[in-house]
Amino acid sequence: MFRKVHVPVLGLVQNMSVFQCPKCKHETHIFGADGVRDLAKTLGLDVLGKNTDKIFIVDGQINDSVFK
Secondary structure, three states: OOOOOOOOOOEEEEOOOEEEOOOOOOEEEOOOOOHHHHHHHHHOOEEEEEOOOOEEEEOOEEEEHHHO
16 A cells, blocks of 8 residues: 555554453464564565564453553
8 A cells, every 4th residue: 555655665564463362362373483584574564573472352351460
């Protein structure tokens, strides 16, 4: 979309891509373990960074584990 309107894209940042079960701590990669890397390769971009903070859902609300 950015390319269609001639906005330069510097790269991609992976953000909140892991769901962690609050009970058993099992981690599920929402977009695949290498989703951002694969997309960056397809688009010819660099991966600029990854936010490794995990999120999980409690009582229907998304909670960021940084605040736990």
